[in-house]
Amino acid sequence: MITVVGTGTGAPLPEEVLVAADLVVGGRRHLDAARLPEGAERVVLGPLAPALDAIERTLEKGDNERRVVVLASGDPGFFGIVRALGERFGPDRLDVRPGVSSVAGAFARLGLTWDDAVVVSAHGREMRTAVNVCRARPKVAVLTGPGAGPAELGAALGDGGAGRVLVVATALGDPERERVERVTPAEAAERDWGAAVSVVLCLDEARALGPVRTVAGAPSGPSAWALDESAFAHRDSMITKFEVRALALARLGPRLGDLVWDVGAGSGSVAVECARLGAAVTAVEKTPDGVERIRANASAHGVDVRVVHGTAPDALDGLDDPDAVFVGGGGRELPAIVSACARRARRAVVVAMAALDRVPAAREALVAAGFSCDGVLLQASRLAPLPGDVTRLAATNPVFLLWGTRAPALHEGEAQ
Numbered sequence: 295m296i297t298v299v300g301t302g303t304g305a306p307l308p309e310e311v312l313v314a315a316d317l318v319v320g321g322r323r324h325l326d327a328a329r330l331p332e333g334a335e336r337v338v339l340g341p342l343a344p345a346l347d348a349i350e351r352t353l354e355k356g357d358n359e360r361r362v363v364v365l366a367s368g369d370p371g372f373f374g375i376v377r378a379l380g381e382r383f384g385p386d387r388l389d390v391r392p393g394v395s396s397v398a399g400a401f402a403r404l405g406l407t408w409d410d411a412v413v414v415s416a417h418g419r420e421m422r423t424a425v426n427v428c429r430a431r432p433k434v435a436v437l438t439g440p441g442a443g444p445a446e447l448g449a450a451l452g453d454g455g456a457g458r459v460l461v462v463a464t465a466l467g468d469p470e471r472e473r474v475e476r477v478t479p480a481e482a483a484e485r486d487w488g489a490a491v492s493v494v495l496c497l498d499e500a501r502a503l504g505p506v507r508t509v510a511g512a513p514s515g516p517s518a519w520a521l522d523e524s525a526f527a528h529r530d531s532m533i534t535k536f537e538v539r540a541l542a543l544a545r546l547g548p549r550l551g552d553l554v555w556d557v558g559a560g561s562g563s564v565a566v567e568c569a570r571l572g573a574a575v576t577a578v579e580k581t582p583d584g585v586e587r588i589r590a591n592a593s594a595h596g597v598d599v600r601v602v603h604g605t606a607p608d609a610l611d612g613l614d615d616p617d618a619v620f621v622g623g624g625g626r627e628l629p630a631i632v633s634a635c636a637r638r639a640r641r642a643v644v645v646a647m648a649a650l651d652r653v654p655a656a657r658e659a660l661v662a663a664g665f666s667c668d669g670v671l672l673q674a675s676r677l678a679p680l681p682g683d684v685t686r687l688a689a690t691n692p693v694f695l696l697w698g699t700r701a702p703a704l705h706e707g708e709a710q
Contacts, residue, residue, distance in 0.1 A: 296349065296362045296379060298370045300393030301327075308391065311363055317352040319345050320365030328365060342375075346382050353383075367492075369395035373415045373437055396492040397435045400463040403474045404495070410504035411435050411495075412512045412550070416442035422614070423551040425450045428458065429574035430550065430598060431512065432498035444494050448482030450614075451496075453600065455479035461495040462487065498598075512550055516570045519543060521563075526591045528561035529583070534622055537674040538646055538693050539564060545644045545697040546618040548573035555616040557606050557631060558623020562588030562599060568620075569597035576613055580605040607634035618642040629655040636663030636698060644697045653694050665698030
């Protein structure tokens with residue numbers, strides 16, 4: 295039997311479990327804090343493979359009668375070692391005794407509920423997912439790791455962390471060393487936090503007290519998308535029509551953990567819709583009134599959109615690489631803009647054009663960047679009333695939608 299004990303947040307270790315242990319596996323600080331029997335073998339937990347091999351050897355020696363104890367932090371079934379143990383030895387051979395998770399402990403120190411928080415792990419994973427979730431959601435807990443701590447998170451958030459505060463919880467449960475500190479992302483980036491950080495909370499404190507929830511975690515997403523143009527402030531109907539927006543969203547595939555660029559954003563309708571679907575979004579717009587309109591539309595829909603005032607492609611320099619890009623403007627610079635976006639996009643680039651003459655150059659730019667390319671001319675006719683309680687079809691302006699996609703890669707959440 296393998297007994298997995300959650301510790302490190304103040305709960306005492308069960309002595310009756312430890313005294314019967316033949317092998318104890320755990321982090322060095324957990325082993326140092328435990329009173330272990332003299333004859334017990336101990337393995338310091340670092341890379342998982344050697345520890346799992348040691349557990350298997352111990353179990354094989356005694357025909358499963360020997361006892362193994364694994365000491366882990368907090369709740370070992372929450373982004374913890376229970377998954378690896380279950381995969382190797384089977385869940386029926388595990389006796390899990392969870393402690394308080396670092397996430398629950400940190401929110402408790404702040405007096406906040408966390409059923410509406412999004413929890414993301416940066417431990418041994420690519421940190422960009424955690425960064426994008428922090429940009430998109432007002433209440434996020436980030437499980438940290440070597441090279442992915444508060445300093446790295448604060449530096450990566452940069453300007454995209456405006457309005458956010460990082461709460462760094464260190465050595466939770468240790469009466470002498472525990473600290474819970476509020477810092478800005480910039481302040482976090484300038485400090486050496488050491489190795490005792492338990493968890494980092496990224497909060498928009500104005501929205502930290504969320505509404506009553508029925509389903510925990512990330513919101514399930516909007517009940518509708520491709521909203522009518524009347525849902526956005528726009529200038530002289532200069533807005534991506536909802537028929538075009540619907541197909542663009544389908545090809546962009548925005549989701550939680552993604553970063554999407556909306557280049558030549560205009561009213562920001564595509565940017566706002568991507569943010570409503572969970573993505574972190576950067577909108578690039580060259581006109582001052584457009585910048586203010588995008589911010590107003592994002593605020594009206596309760597989403598976070600970072601707005602960059604500048605002209606593409608130069609304004610794209612310094613931005614984090616996106617998962618997907620929507621290009622809705624560009625004029626004569628369109629080929630250069632599409633090329634710049636295609637060099638940086640990880641998954642997809644979608645281009646909307648009213649001028650058919652620009653399609654070949656945009657397509658060439660996508661193909662040259664290694665994308666497979668497709669497109670469609672959208673020409674919709676909407677129902678419109680006529681006098682006498684009758685209806686006609688009113689044609690909208692035709693728009694050519696071109697999209698390029700890279701070969702699908704295994705995404706982080708799917709690899710676990």
